[in-house]
Amino acid sequence: MDKRPVIMIGWSSCLDDQFYSHGMMLLRAYELAVTVNGGVPLIPLDGSCADDYAELADGLILPGAQRETVVSAVSSQMKRVMSNRRETFHEDLLKAFLKAEKPVMGICEGCQKINCFLGGTLNVDLEKTCGVTHWNSGHEITCENGSLIERLWGGTPVVNSFHNFAIEKPGEGIKITAVSPQGNAEAFEHERLPIYGFQFHPERMRGDEKLPADGADGDVIFKVFIRICSERKVTAR
Amino acid sequence: MKPLILISPDERPSSDGRPYYYLKRSYSLALTRAGAVPVMAADPSSYEAYAELADGLVLTDGVMFISPGRYDSAVDPKTGFTPFDYPVSPARDARELCLLKAFIDAKKPVLGIGRGMCLINALFGGTLRASGSDGHPENLTRIMTADGTYAEELWGRGLEGVVCCRDSIKDLGKGLYASAFDRSGSILGLGHEDLPVIGVMWHPEPLGTDLIMYSDNKEPGHAAPASKEETEAMRARAVTKEPDPSVPSDRGLEEGPADPLFSHFARLCAERSIHG
Numbered sequence A: 001m002d003k004r005p006v007i008m009i010g011w012s013s014c015l016d017d018q019f020y021s022h023g024m025m026l027l028r029a030y031e032l033a034v035t036v037n038g039g040v041p042l043i044p045l046d047g048s049c050a051d052d053y054a055e056l057a058d059g060l061i062l063p064g065a066q067r068e069t070v071v072s073a074v075s076s077q078m079k080r081v082m083s084n085r086r087e088t089f090h091e092d093l094l095k096a097f098l099k100a101e102k103p104v105m106g107i108c109e110g111c112q113k114i115n116c117f118l119g120g121t122l123n124v125d126l127e128k129t130c131g132v133t134h135w136n137s138g139h140e141i142t143c144e145n146g147s148l149i150e151r152l153w154g155g156t157p158v159v160n161s162f163h164n165f166a167i168e169k170p171g172e173g174i175k176i177t178a179v180s181p182q183g184n185a186e187a188f189e190h191e192r193l194p195i196y197g198f199q200f201h202p203e204r205m206r207g208d209e210k211l212p213a214d215g216a217d218g219d220v221i222f223k224v225f226i227r228i229c230s231e232r233k234v235t236a237r
Numbered sequence B: 001m002k003p004l005i006l007i008s009p010d011e012r013p014s015s016d017g018r019p020y021y022y023l024k025r026s027y028s029l030a031l032t033r034a035g036a037v038p039v040m041a042a043d044p045s046s047y048e049a050y051a052e053l054a055d056g057l058v059l060t061d062g063v064m065f066i067s068p069g070r071y072d073s074a075v076d077p078k079t080g081f082t083p084f085d086y087p088v089s090p091a092r093d094a095r096e097l098c099l100l101k102a103f104i105d106a107k108k109p110v111l112g113i114g115r116g117m118c119l120i121n122a123l124f125g126g127t128l129r130a131s132g133s134d135g136h137p138e139n140l141t142r143i144m145t146a147d148g149t150y151a152e153e154l155w156g157r158g159l160e161g162v163v164c165c166r167d168s169i170k171d172l173g174k175g176l177y178a179s180a181f182d183r184s185g186s187i188l189g190l191g192h193e194d195l196p197v198i199g200v201m202w203h204p205e206p207l208g209t210d211l212i213m214y215s216d217n218k219e220p221g222h223a224a225p226a227s228k229e230e231t232e233a234m235r236a237r238a239v240t241k242e243p244d245p246s247v248p249s250d251r252g253l254e255e256g257p258a259d260p261l262f263s264h265f266a267r268l269c270a271e272r273s274i275h276g
Helices: A028-036 A047-056 A067-071 A076-099 A109-117 A126-130 A148-153 A218-236 B025-033 B044-053 B090-105 B115-123 B150-155 B228-240 B260-271
Strands: A006-009 A012-016 A021-027 A040-044 A059-062 A104-107 A174-179 A185-190 A195-198 B004-008 B010-013 B019-024 B037-041 B056-059 B110-113 B141-145 B158-161 B176-181 B187-192 B197-200
Touching (some): A006 A028, A012 A076, A021 A076, A021 B025, A028 A040, A028 B019, A040 A047, A040 B044, A047 A076, A047 B037, A059 A076, A059 A109, A076 A104, A104 A109, A148 A218, B004 B044, B004 B260, B010 B090, B019 B025, B025 B037, B044 B090, B056 B090, B056 B115, B056 B260, B090 B115, B110 B115, B115 B197, B141 B150, B141 B187, B150 B176, B150 B187, B176 B197, B197 B260
Parallel strands (some): A006 A040, A006 A059, A059 A104, A104 A195, B004 B037, B004 B056, B056 B110
Antiparallel strands (some): A012 A021, A021 B019, A040 B037, A174 A185, B010 B019, B176 B187
């Protein structure tokens, strides 16, 4: 009997270019980060089964959106349908996993989604308001003393950056635990529930294509999240 | 209790070269409509864990041929095709053969579609020819069922379906029987004499061109720019990540008619389910 926790990872939308039908995609970087750090990755597919997924899985990761496959070759209306489907699917998953009080981790857009789901808002003018682009750049963040991220990575780790939006108003129960040099939220925890958010991409801060090369070790984040899922799994039995 | 059914995805490189798993939305919808809970496999090394967790396996179609080394791959005298000429995905073959073997060892149901059916045939020692078609959703093939098989029970004497798989069956593997043919006698469906293993060469999932209606001129790369009002409304929704009420969401898609094949397969899985 396999004792590893089952970790679900949400899909992003893409287009089947042969038949113009809706496709679901998952970058292997997420799956690899989960597998290498002791989880069994399993991908939920239909929002109508969200409660079944929350019952059988030990934790949920909401990944970042893969932009280019969604945006490059399709009409604005197709883009809206595809992003709407991802948006509602992720809401259904969040609702079910929060109800079941199972651990949830959001990465980049997934982190923003959790924040908004809990009543927070986003800054959609990031480049204008903070004066720098957060696209493919490495930078230092400042972590709050005693927070999970500080205990894992120390006070001033270097992370990557692939986002145009950022958290503005934190959602209910959300405590910002790390900020960028411009003061944007880079990580959060929840006051009561095992919910974590990271604006950077820990799945790209590991393995052969570590970004940035001098950045903190992304595996540590996955390892601790999967351990949290695993401990709760044991307690529940 | 709803059976948990694992679907194996296709794999592709993204435009910036990062590999991703890909699955048509319609495969999972077909299973949900048949009363199952669909999930997608991800880690190639977790096949044993997947076979333990799930009640059944679906092997999907895809654009890559099956590696000729996986079956008896002599040149097809009828077509002159040499299987080695075609694009293959040895990684997908290996990943799916491990899954397939794990589910068969556990005696759990397996459904192969297109490429998936060809892989089942290869595992049981059958042969393939690389002479299938690329197909198009509007090109329907007349499919005749074989007497006394599950296919006859499901569709009577026959049905019409979209056949688009690049591989096709030459000789069937050990223990397998043909459940459907086309007019020329090519094998379009299979079953196993002792195991709950079935396969079809056509696409029973709602194949769907469900996004083409939102295309501006039915061709990619010619997107009309959004109007000023549209852009404003989209920005406002982005602040709270609210779904757009003016376009369809992912909700309610499961409320469609169930295909007889997926219902049959979900039943096979439910009868043996460990989630009871």
